[in-house]
Amino acid sequence: MADAKITACLLGVVVAFLSCAEATNYTVGGSEGWNIPSSAGAYSDWASQHTFEVGDVLVFDFDSSNNDVADVTKEDYDACNTDSPFTVLSTSPANYSLDTAGDYYFLCTTAGHCSQGQKLAITVTEPPSGPTSSPPGSPPPPSPTTGATTSLSSVSSSLGVARLVLLMSILMGLLSQLFS
Ligand SMILES: *[C@@H]1O[C@H](CO)[C@@H](O)[C@H](O)[C@H]1NC(C)=O
Ligand SMILES: *[C@@H]1O[C@H](CO)[C@@H](O)[C@H](O)[C@H]1NC(C)=O
Ligand SMILES: [Cu+2]
Secondary structure (H helix, E strand, O other): OHHHHHHHHHHHHHHHHHHHHOOOEEEOOHHHOOOOOOOOOHHHHHHHOOOEEOOOEEEEOOOOOOOOEEEOOHHHHHHOOOOOOOEEEOOOOEEEEOOOOEEEEEEOOOOOOHHHOOEEEEEEEOOOOOOOOOOOOOOOOOOOOOOHHHHHHHHHHHHHHHHHHHHHHHHHHHHHHHOO
């Protein structure tokens, strides 16, 4: 009886832990995708309906013939300045991994699109049980310029190790209780 309870409890812990640490892919704008929006505030409305954590991925879905997605500074975002983006992704669907906590700013560099509302600002936070690699309060480094897939997989593998270590210690605790 006690064994069955402990097994059930362990399974519950494992399932809860795996699901809360899972990275999420967000399709920017939902089914509307990444276009000149019907209302200028569409992307800030969309962003306010979600919470973004380190390890999540933004998926920009757009017509590549007339749009792209660039990450820019707050100043360039505010002014719709398309002259000095960090990176420009021009193939849809574009996957942008959110590798560090901080504020991110995106716009479309096609003339006139940003000023008609094709711009997105989001804040990314550390997940509650996430990696502690960047100390709280330190300014986030500029948006990633390296290959998205490489940095994404290194984040998920370090998350995987942390997860494993935690699971092992929970397991050890339960076992030592069982045999004491
Ligand atoms: C999220 O997107 C990445 C590619 O950017 C893909 O490898 C991964 O399988 C996707 N995850 C989910 C849950 O759709
Ligand atoms: C983004 O991820 C999706 C799903 O994993 C994939 O189909 C698509 O090719 C990726 N986009 C790029 C530009 O690599
Ligand atoms: Cu555009």
